[in-house]
Amino acid sequence: MSFVKGLKCRECGRTYPIEAIYVCEFCFASLEVDYDYDALKKAVTRSQIESGPKSIWRYRALLPIDGEPTVGLHSGFTPFVRADRLAKTLGVRELYVKDDSVCHPTWSFKDRVVAVALSKAKELGFDTVACASTGNLANSVAAHGARSGLKRYIFIPSDLERAKILGTLVYAPILIMVRGTYDEVNRLCGEIAARHRWAFVNVNIRPYYAEGSKTVGFEIAEQLGWRTPGHVVCCAASGSLLTKIWKGFKEFEKLGLIEKTKTKIHCAQPQGCSPISEMILSGSDVLKPVKPKTIAKSLAIGNPADGYYARDAVKESGGTAEIASDDEIREGIQLLARTEGIFTETAGGVTVAVAKKLIEQGKISKNESIVLAITGNGLKTQDAIESSLAAPLVIDPHLSSFEDKVLTAT
Numbered sequence: 484m485s486f487v488k489g490l491k492c493r494e495c496g497r498t499y500p501i502e503a504i505y506v507c508e509f510c511f512a513s514l515e516v517d518y519d520y521d522a523l524k525k526a527v528t529r530s531q532i533e534s535g536p537k538s539i540w541r542y543r544a545l546l547p548i549d550g551e552p553t554v555g556l557h558s559g560f561t562p563f564v565r566a567d568r569l570a571k572t573l574g575v576r577e578l579y580v581k582d583d584s585v586c587h588p589t590w591s592f593k594d595r596v597v598a599v600a601l602s603k604a605k606e607l608g609f610d611t612v613a614c615a616s617t618g619n620l621a622n623s624v625a626a627h628g629a630r631s632g633l634k635r636y637i638f639i640p641s642d643l644e645r646a647k648i649l650g651t652l653v654y655a656p657i658l659i660m661v662r663g664t665y666d667e668v669n670r671l672c673g674e675i676a677a678r679h680r681w682a683f684v685n686v687n688i689r690p691y692y693a694e695g696s697k698t699v700g701f702e703i704a705e706q707l708g709w710r711t712p713g714h715v716v717c718c719a720a721s722g723s724l725l726t727k728i729w730k731g732f733k734e735f736e737k738l739g740l741i742e743k744t745k746t747k748i749h750c751a752q753p754q755g756c757s758p759i760s761e762m763i764l765s766g767s768d769v770l771k772p773v774k775p776k777t778i779a780k781s782l783a784i785g786n787p788a789d790g791y792y793a794r795d796a797v798k799e800s801g802g803t804a805e806i807a808s809d810d811e812i813r814e815g816i817q818l819l820a821r822t823e824g825i826f827t828e829t830a831g832g833v834t835v836a837v838a839k840k841l842i843e844q845g846k847i848s849k850n851e852s853i854v855l856a857i858t859g860n861g862l863k864t865q866d867a868i869e870s871s872l873a874a875p876l877v878i879d880p881h882l883s884s885f886e887d888k889v890l891t892a893t
């Protein structure tokens with residue numbers, strides 16, 4: 484049973500049937516899935532969700548597939564960690580990490596969106612999937628597509644981290660490296676999607692794909708005991724995840740599963756690619772696209788598709804934005820690792836660094852609950868921090884060498 488009514492234009496509200504389409508023919512804005520919230524309100528309860536599988540599919544009523552999911556059965560329901568040691572370092576009372584760097588088949592939150600996108604692509608009858616990716620999406624589409632027997636075309640910019648290239652190739656998709664930025668790769672994919680009947684997860688399947696990100700918001704609220712925190716800090720590339728965490732909170736509120744949310748959601752971006760944060764900080768109504776230059780390659784989208792919607796979510800919630808330099812990103816990664824034992828990638832470093840800044844600036848109150856959305860795993864971006872780590876101690880296999888070199892140095 485599905486509660487989906489159809490697709491709806493995010494600007495003019497015109498409605499469309501459930502197909503592999505993504506832009507409104509009249510105003511060219513993007514399309515979004517529309518649900519029957521009255522029916523949902525009668526059908527969805529806390530206990531019904533709690534008795535569901537420990538994955539994103541416990542929220543299936545609020546996801547846009549018709550039948551049973553066929554892909555990504557283990558995506559989601561990642562750890563929600565109380566981070567007291569990091570809290571102490573930052574001088575705050577109640578801090579949590581929503582840890583999407585672990586428990587996922589390809590170690591990032593993209594396994595949520597891909598689970599929904601590929602389940603939908605199969606329902607729509609596609610035998611070929613494709614994507615434009617900054618790295619993690621490539622890993623996830625390659626892996627989940629392999630398991631579901633789909634032909635896969637994966638497009639990436641040619642300057643990605645080794646681990647993200649290798650972590651795609653191992654699943655044997657057709658990997659195409661494009662000499663250009665992600666924004667150029669994405670534009671090319673739009674052109675290809677117009678000519679070939681392939682399910683491009685972040686182009687013509689994007690309305691369904693993006694809904695998968697709501698589950699981060701759902702899980703935060705459920706794991707916090709059916710309430711939402713004072714603050715969420717979330718990193719942004721296209722701005723979709725941030726927008727959908729907010730949408731997730733609002734949907735839970737609409738269904739009476741939580742009280743009216745008072746969460747302030749804050750946008751974290753890296754210096755060298757911060758068009759959404761810049762727009763929020765300057766109060767401008769126009770997003771200025773940039774040519775990305777940052778070590779946070781998973782966030783290197785210079786012309787973000789959901790930039791305005793992310794800005795709107797931040798504004799509506801009363802949140803703000805900040806920007807982290809490459810050095811601050813490295814420090815953020817190491818701070819989370821040494822206080823909480825969580826090794827995140829550069830995107831997570833951006834989130835930690837921005838949270839630290841907003842706390843220091845007093846924009847996040849020290850007495851309110853704070854959740855950091857940690858989205859990917861650090862083993863994929865080792866290149867970024869290698870040079871800033873302390874070297875190991877090297878000794879000979881003798882007690883004297885140990886006593887000499889280790890005991891005197893520590």
Ligand SMILES: *Cc1c(COP(=O)(O)O)cnc(C)c1O
Binds near residue numbers: 593619620860
């Ligand atoms: C893709 C990605 C993001 C940002 O996602 P958007 O929805 O495009 O803003 C954040 N973190 C990681 C690790 C990612 O791979």
